[in-house]
Amino acid sequence: MKEIKKITCIGAGYVGGPTMSVIAQKNPDVEVTVVDLNHARIAAWNDEDLDNLPVYEPGLDAVVGEARGRNLFFSTDVDKAISEADMIFISVNTPTKTYGKGKGQAADLKFIELCARQIAAVAKNDKIVVEKSTLPVRTAEALKNILENTGNGVNFHILSNPEFLAEGTAVTDLHNPDRVLIGGEDAEAIEALVNVYAAWVPRERILTTNLWSSELSKLVANAFLAQRVSSINAISELCEVTGANVDEVARAIGQDSRIGGKFLKASVGFGGSCFQKDILNLVYIARTYNLHEVADYWEQVIIMNDHQKTRFAEKIIQTMYNTVNGKHIAFLGWAFKKDTNDTRESAAIYVADHLLDEEAQVVVYDPKVSAEQIYKDLDYLGTRSPEDNRRLVKVVDNAYEALDGAHAAAILTEWDEFKGYDWAKVKEGMKKPSFVFDGRKLLDRNELNRLGFAYYAIGE
Numbered sequence: 288m289k290e291i292k293k294i295t296c297i298g299a300g301y302v303g304g305p306t307m308s309v310i311a312q313k314n315p316d317v318e319v320t321v322v323d324l325n326h327a328r329i330a331a332w333n334d335e336d337l338d339n340l341p342v343y344e345p346g347l348d349a350v351v352g353e354a355r356g357r358n359l360f361f362s363t364d365v366d367k368a369i370s371e372a373d374m375i376f377i378s379v380n381t382p383t384k385t386y387g388k389g390k391g392q393a394a395d396l397k398f399i400e401l402c403a404r405q406i407a408a409v410a411k412n413d414k415i416v417v418e419k420s421t422l423p424v425r426t427a428e429a430l431k432n433i434l435e436n437t438g439n440g441v442n443f444h445i446l447s448n449p450e451f452l453a454e455g456t457a458v459t460d461l462h463n464p465d466r467v468l469i470g471g472e473d474a475e476a477i478e479a480l481v482n483v484y485a486a487w488v489p490r491e492r493i494l495t496t497n498l499w500s501s502e503l504s505k506l507v508a509n510a511f512l513a514q515r516v517s518s519i520n521a522i523s524e525l526c527e528v529t530g531a532n533v534d535e536v537a538r539a540i541g542q543d544s545r546i547g548g549k550f551l552k553a554s555v556g557f558g559g560s561c562f563q564k565d566i567l568n569l570v571y572i573a574r575t576y577n578l579h580e581v582a583d584y585w586e587q588v589i590i591m592n593d594h595q596k597t598r599f600a601e602k603i604i605q606t607m608y609n610t611v612n613g614k615h616i617a618f619l620g621w622a623f624k625k626d627t628n629d630t631r632e633s634a635a636i637y638v639a640d641h642l643l644d645e646e647a648q649v650v651v652y653d654p655k656v657s658a659e660q661i662y663k664d665l666d667y668l669g670t671r672s673p674e675d676n677r678r679l680v681k682v683v684d685n686a687y688e689a690l691d692g693a694h695a696a697a698i699l700t701e702w703d704e705f706k707g708y709d710w711a712k713v714k715e716g717m718k719k720p721s722f723v724f725d726g727r728k729l730l731d732r733n734e735l736n737r738l739g740f741a742y743y744a745i746g747e
């Protein structure tokens with residue numbers, strides 16, 4: 288079997304960047320080049336100051352610091368990297384389609400197809416092509432068609448190797464994965480990729496399957512995880528009207544080893560680039576095969592999640608005497624979860640949008656998200672003009688400034704630092720009554736009540 292000496296990854300985003308950094312760290316004899324069309328992104332990956340990497344992940348700076356320049360390279364020369372590689376990972380974005388057939392549901396595969404065409408045009412020797420991006424089932428077939436019809440006599444082997452890392456814990460997830468999944472048809476190609484991971488992952492955790500099982504497993508893993516969040520969020524609403532406490536219910540059911548205790552944290556709603564997109568994909572595929580009950584079943588997970596976000600915004604409005612017009616609401620957190628600067632599908636965006644419809648004055652503080660990104664997220668919704676977004680939303684780089692003079696604080700992301708604030712001091716600066724709406728169940732109710740806050744938390 289051919290030894291893998293050079294790996295190229297197309298796409299230097301949240302998946303490609305960290306994954307390739309760890310592959311390079313653990314395989315010092317393999318040269319790994321990550322390429323992207325986005326020059327600014329590549330420049331940031333090459334920035335001498337490791338604080339400026341384009342992806343914020345705890346521990347990533349150390350991994351990049353160790354491997355970069357040794358056997359890890361970031362470049363915009365896509366053709367050169369393709370032509371030199373033995374193995375090519377495709378790790379480009381596959382957003383939900385915003386136009387045409389399947390709009391709002393199907394994955395937009397145009398970036399994947401462009402990659403395949405570029406590989407087909409440039410490759411002069413045999414390549415193993417690995418799908419890393421999350422894709423609808425049977426995408427490998429389309430890839431294969433494009434690659435095999437080039438007529439230049441090059442052999443391509445296609446593998447599916449979905450990524451299961453979670454943002455915020457990407458480096459530990461990569462260093463110590465529950466499993467690595469590799470789907471394919473060609474035993475030698477599969478073995479070549481197994482060997483890359485076997486440099487640090489125990490063999491028994493490297494699962495091999497056929498292509499379609501691997502592609503589908505990624506969607507199903509995310510659908511099951513998202514379903515748990517929607518399940519506990521559904522119960523959170525019931526807790527609020529019955530006097531039960533959702534954390535107590537979660538603990539009680541999670542002790543059952545068949546249910547397990549993870550992923551039972553009620554919240555303002557899940558976000559992130561994967562959960563919604565992958566379920567929409569699953570729903571779309573099911574509908575395509577006329578499996579309407581299957582499609583409806585999974586769609587409900589998203590309906591519940593949308594309800595949770597709306598419900599949180601409405602709770603704020605209703606509690607503040609049915610009007611937030613002109614009221615200053617401090618948003619603590621904008622990222623979709625802590626320890627990441629990623630805001631894709633973050634609940635904060637939708638909660639803010641709802642409050643802005645009511646002419647609230649929102650002041651946002653997030654330790655890792657830039658003002659530019661926050662305005663971009665709001666403008667992307669197209670709900671109101673960019674001028675109105677800038678009139679109604681202010682972004683500050685200090686939480687106390689966000690909270691000073693606020694009628695209410697809303698916690699949208701569970702950043703650890705929010706717990707350590709001097710809430711007594713915050714209270715002094717806020718309008719009275721001082722409302723706190725905790726969408727992450729982060730703060731201590733007894734303490735906040737003792738300080739005189741009107742405290743509302745999901746599921747209590």
Ligand code: UDX
Nearest residue numbers: 450451452453454550551552554557558559561623624
């Ligand atoms: C997810 C999968 O976990 C990962 O395996 C896959 O590769 C990509 O998608 P990610 O989206 O990065 O990872 O983060 P995750 O930790 O799964 O959280 C997703 C969302 O669910 C976040 O908004 C989080 O706050 C929310 N969540 C998670 C809850 O509200 N409650 C929970 O108990 C867990």
Ligand code: ADP
Nearest residue numbers: 298299300301302303323324325379380398402
């Ligand atoms: P993910 O979370 O899946 O990593 P990102 O959007 O963070 O998604 O990253 C995908 C990256 O892929 C982007 O930086 C984008 O510029 C890059 N990309 C998309 N298409 C191509 C292409 N044809 N060639 C090179 N890079 C590409």
